[in-house]
Amino acid sequence: MPESGIHEVVIGAVGGALRGRVRSAVRRARLEALDDGPSRGRIAVAGPCTPDRGAAFVAAARAAGAAGVVAIAPRGDDRAALLDAGADEAVDPRIPVAELAARLARLARRAGSAGRAADAERLDEQRALFQAVVDAIPVSLYAIDRDYRVVVWNRGREAGPFGRPRGEVLGANLFDIVGDEPRLREEFERVFRTGRPEAVEVEARGGRPRRTYRVEKVPMRLGDGPEVTHVITFARDVTAQRALERSMAQAEKLAAIGRLAAGIAHEINNPLATIASCAEAMRGSLAEPPDEATRREMIDDAGVIEEEAYRCKEILQALLDFARPSTAETAPCDLERIVERTARLVRHNPKLRDVTLRCVVAPALPQPTAHENHLVEALMALVLNAADAAPHGEVTIRAERGEDGETVVLAVEDDGPGIPVELRERIFDPFFTTKPPGHGTGLGLSVVYGLMEALGGSVRVSSVPGAGSRFELVLPAPVEIAEHEQAGVR
Numbered sequence: 001m002p003e004s005g006i007h008e009v010v011i012g013a014v015g016g017a018l019r020g021r022v023r024s025a026v027r028r029a030r031l032e033a034l035d036d037g038p039s040r041g042r043i044a045v046a047g048p049c050t051p052d053r054g055a056a057f058v059a060a061a062r063a064a065g066a067a068g069v070v071a072i073a074p075r076g077d078d079r080a081a082l083l084d085a086g087a088d089e090a091v092d093p094r095i096p097v098a099e100l101a102a103r104l105a106r107l108a109r110r111a112g113s114a115g116r117a118a119d120a121e122r123l124d125e126q127r128a129l130f131q132a133v134v135d136a137i138p139v140s141l142y143a144i145d146r147d148y149r150v151v152v153w154n155r156g157r158e159a160g161p162f163g164r165p166r167g168e169v170l171g172a173n174l175f176d177i178v179g180d181e182p183r184l185r186e187e188f189e190r191v192f193r194t195g196r197p198e199a200v201e202v203e204a205r206g207g208r209p210r211r212t213y214r215v216e217k218v219p220m221r222l223g224d225g226p227e228v229t230h231v232i233t234f235a236r237d238v239t240a241q242r243a244l245e246r247s248m249a250q251a252e253k254l255a256a257i258g259r260l261a262a263g264i265a266h267e268i269n270n271p272l273a274t275i276a277s278c279a280e281a282m283r284g285s286l287a288e289p290p291d292e293a294t295r296r297e298m299i300d301d302a303g304v305i306e307e308e309a310y311r312c313k314e315i316l317q318a319l320l321d322f323a324r325p326s327t328a329e330t331a332p333c334d335l336e337r338i339v340e341r342t343a344r345l346v347r348h349n350p351k352l353r354d355v356t357l358r359c360v361v362a363p364a365l366p367q368p369t370a371h372e373n374h375l376v377e378a379l380m381a382l383v384l385n386a387a388d389a390a391p392h393g394e395v396t397i398r399a400e401r402g403e404d405g406e407t408v409v410l411a412v413e414d415d416g417p418g419i420p421v422e423l424r425e426r427i428f429d430p431f432f433t434t435k436p437p438g439h440g441t442g443l444g445l446s447v448v449y450g451l452m453e454a455l456g457g458s459v460r461v462s463s464v465p466g467a468g469s470r471f472e473l474v475l476p477a478p479v480e481i482a483e484h485e486q487a488g489v490r
Contacts, residue, residue, distance in 0.1 A: 009026045009045060010042050010043065010044045011023065011026070011045050014046060014047055014072065018047065021100070022045055024097045025100035025101040025104060026104060028101035031105070031108060042067060043066065043069070043108060043111065044057070044061040044066045044068070044069050045072070046069075046071055046072065047091075048073055048074055048093055049072060049078065050078065051073075051078050051081040051082065054071045054081070054082040054085065054087070054090075055081070055082065057069075057071065058082065058085045058086045059085070067108075067112070068088045068089075068108070068111040070087065070088065070090075070104065070107065071089070071090045071091075072091055072092075073091075073092075073093075074092065074093055074094075088107055088110075091103065134154045135154050137156070137234075138156070139154075139156055139235060140154070140234060140236075141156060141157065141235075142154065142169075142174075142233055143220070143230050143231065143233070145229065145230050146228075146229060146230075147173075148173050148174045148175060149172065149173060149174070150169045150171065150172055150174055151230065152232070153166045153169050153170055156235075157169075188217065188231055191217045191218075191219050192228050195219045195228050196219070197216060197219065198216070198217045199214060199215065199217075199456055200215055201213065201215070201454060201455075210239075211239045212238050212242050213235040213238065214235065214238045215233065215234075215235045216233070216235075217233050218232045218233075219231055220232055238454075245450035245451070245454065272308075272312065275309065278301035278302075278304050278305050281297075282301050285298050286298075330370055330371055331371075331372070332367035332368070332478065333369070333371075333372050333375060334367055335361065335365050335367070335368075335399040335410060337372075338372060338376055338399070338410070339361055339379070339397050339399050341372075342376050343397065345376070346383045346384065346387075349384065351387040351391070352387050354391060354392045355390065355392070357383075357394075357397070358394065358396040358397070359396075360396060360399075360400075361398070362399060362400040365400070365408055366478050367478065368475040368478060369478060371451075374451045374454075375451075375473070377448075378410075378451050378452065379473065381445070381447065382473075383395060383397060385412075385445070385471075386412050386414035386416070386469070386471075387414075389414050389416030389417065389468075389469065390415050390416035393414060393415045393416060393468075394415050395412065395413070396411075396414075397410070397411070402474060406476065407476055408474075408477050409473065409475075411471065411472045412471050413468060413470045414468050416468050417465065417466060417468075418463045418464050418466055418467060418468055418469055419461070419463040419465075424463065427445050427461070428446050428448075448473075452474075452475075455475060456475070457473060457475040458474045459472065459473060460472040
């Protein structure tokens with residue numbers, strides 16, 4: 001078979017004894033004869049042809065993408081006309097079979113070379129288009145194969161203080177470029193092994209001001225097999241987004257503090273009245289030297305005063321802890337403590353006056369890495385929303401392991417009317433609220449969503465009309481890897 005790779009000759013319009021001679025030539029040229037019409041990548045043969053009939057055949061073959069056209073005509077003038085019409089070869093029907101075979105083989109080689117050149121040009125165009133698309137994506141992006149060789153490296157990865165030129169890294173081992181960091185290797189191994197994406201937020205320390213990036217690793221499968229063949233890593237600069245979310249969270253927190261203060265003022269009023277009553281009784285008892293019974297009553301009253309004072313302190317301390325600005329650093333969080341802090345805060349809110357609040361914490365829960373105050377804020381927002389949904393019902397706060405074994409979940413359940421299906425996709429939109437004017441900003445759930453995204457977690461909602469709702473704050477459970485000490489965005 002010729003090196004060209006073109007091995008099919010379409011004998012589309014050859015009749016009589018001539019057809020057998022053409023077939024013999026095709027076989028001799030080690031090509032394959034077909035009887036259908038002209039098509040892409042094949043050599044088309046027709047004849048005997050008149051100039052008009054031959055010109056129509058040449059045009060149809062070229063339009064169909066034929067790699068070569070051979071026209072057979074008995075007259076020399078007709079053959080010249082067919083060559084002018086675009087035929088690659090115009091031959092006499094009496095041409096020896098060996099010579100026709102040689103011409104077909106030569107045409108196949110020439111057409112094959114042209115086809116390979118066209119294919120190479122198209123491939124180069126596709127590569128250029130792919131690279132242009134990858135470079136136009138406004139993120140830092142690269143991809144590696146299972147041997148950790150870099151196969152894609154976009155312009156975003158070339159820029160910045162930690163950028164490297166594409167020519168230096170393509171084909172190189174990733175860890176020869178960024179250093180053999182155990183945490184990074186473990187992340188890639190998990191994505192290759194599990195086929196699940198991973199995401200983390202890191203702070204690049206090489207520039208001023210510091211920038212925050214969300215780095216995601218996404219599995220890719222080349223072909224139809226189940227095995228992950230590549231991992232794509234891309235990093236988005238979320239500094240401005242996180243600053244906006246912090247501003248929104250602070251606005252929501254101030255609003256929450258105002259709501260809490262009203263409830264706490266009412267709650268403190270009772271112990272203060274008890275303290276005032278006991279102090280008044282003690283003052284009356286001191287009008288005369290106290291006997292033993294009076295002295296014991298005064299000691300009891302002092303104990304009540306002390307107990308009620310500490311109760312006031314506890315209530316106020318919960319408010320102060322919540323109002324204190326959050327630090328930028330994350331740390332392992334005790335979910336039982338978070339549930340207890342949230343319950344203490346919301347218990348004094350007027351919304352929960354007629355609500356039964358339950359707390360259920362599973363034993364020996366892993367401690368996810370997060371901002372404790374952020375989790376309290378998110379959980380409190382969900383509890384207050386649940387109280388709005390079930391003002392005379394039951395609200396349950398749960399801390400438990402995720403069903404996949406790789407996450408922990410803080411959940412809030414209510415037995416309210418549920419969320420209408422048509423509203424579920426909008427509940428996390430900023431400023432969307434179903435409450436009447438003056439009773440909600442519409443920021444609560446959008447702030448919760450932003451806080452969880454910043455922590456590498458997610459928010460899940462399930463609701464059954466007439467049977468209540470369940471909101472879940474899902475966080476990755478800690479894994480046995482080194483802490484995320486970032487020298488750059490990896």
